[in-house]
Amino acid sequence: MQISVVIPLLNEEQSLVELYDWIAKVLRSNSFSYEIIFIDDGSTDHSWQTIESLSKNDEAVKGIRFNRNYGKSQALHAGFLRAQGDVVITMDADLQDNPEEIPELYEMITKDGYDLVSGWKKKRYDNVITKNLPSKLFNAAARKTSGVKLHDFNCGLKAYRKEVIKNIDVYGEMHRYIPVLAKNAGYYRITEKEVQHQARKYGNTKFGINRFIHGFLDLLSIWFLSKFGRRPMHLFGALGVLMFIIGFVAAGWIGFAKLYKLYHGIPNTLVALNPWFYISLTVMIIGTQFFLAGFLGELILRSKRDKERYLIKKTTPNI
Structure with missing residues (x-):
């Protein structure tokens, strides 16, 4: 099979038939063999019946129909598991992504040799205040932090080589950072393509301003995990040892000063009345806790088992 089109959705019954007709027309006119996988992320309208x-x-x-709304990342995860195409295309179900882009995206993967091609909505039809400006700030921060030079991380229209989506784990709300996850997995041939963006035709957007707050928090998470996710002892252990040494040296200095004054008959207060003694003990205790946190993190990494993060209520018979 040449192409799998993976489409997560939530309450998009008005657009589904039109979207399917458009995608099928493009793929058939280009003689592609294909599958279209819709993932209903807990819709409360008639999306599943459609x-x-x-x-x-x-x-x-x-x-694929989820038991409830789990989020776009979980929907993509479920779609990726079942996708069989050599090239996997993701797009949103709101008709804002243009299926006419699919043939060129396919060629960039198969002929130009890219692992991932991300769409770039250079001209947008979204609200400037609530979506465009926050999106520019978010993308700038993502480029700076991740080192992946894309203008639009959050564009739903992307193309992947099959091996990419089979070897990355999309979890939480990390769908925004699939290019970063791919880079961290060793897929460096990542580029972007300017794509046509269209105004929403039916309904309202399902994302509010809070998605950018979550996006920045997820960006910090993925930066931390890419640096230390597979070696927590390198961070917590090193920090713990450093703090313990600082506290131990400080406590030793206080004890040495006490003995020195006693030996020379210099008046001195009790160690127990010296606040710096307690500060040094506290630093040693915190350092020990950091070290144990790193050690426990290593144990968890070695013993964790994969577990599904969503419940599928129903699937179509042919999946």
Whole structure:
């Protein structure tokens, strides 16, 4: 199979039939063999019934229905697990991504040899205050922190070589940072393509301003995990040993000064009345706790088992 199109969605019943017709027309006109995987992320409208109807009429349409709303990252994770195409295309279900871009994205993966091609919505039709400006700040911070030079990390329209999506773990709300996850996994041939962005035709956006707050927090998380996620002892252990040594040296100096004054008959207060003695003890205790945190982190990494992060309520028969 040449192409898998993975589409996460939430309450998009009005756009699904039009989106399917558009995608199918583009793929058939280019003689692609394909599958279209819709992941219903806990919709409360008739999105699932629409997906079932499309699947009955076209066996290339497959559907996954979550038990409740788990988020876009979990939806993509489920779609990636089941995708069989050599090239995997992701796009949003709101008709703001243009399926006409798919053939060129496919060629950039298969002919130009890229591992991942990310869409760049250079001209946007979103609200300037609530989406465009925060998005520019967010993307600038992501470029600086990750070293991946993309203009638009959060564009839903992306193309992947199959091996990429099978070897990265999209969890939490990390769908924004799939290019960073791919880079951390060793897939360095990452580029972007300017794509056409369209105004939303039906309904309202499912994302508010809080997604950028979450985005920046996730950016810090992925930076930390990329640096120390596989070696927590390198951070916590080193910090713990350093603090313990500082506290131990300080306590030793206080004890030495006490003995020196006693030996020379110099009046001196009790060690127990010296606040610096307690500060040094506290630093040693905190250092020990940091070291133990790093040690426990190493044990957890060695003993953890993979576990599904969502419940699938139903799938179409052909998946």
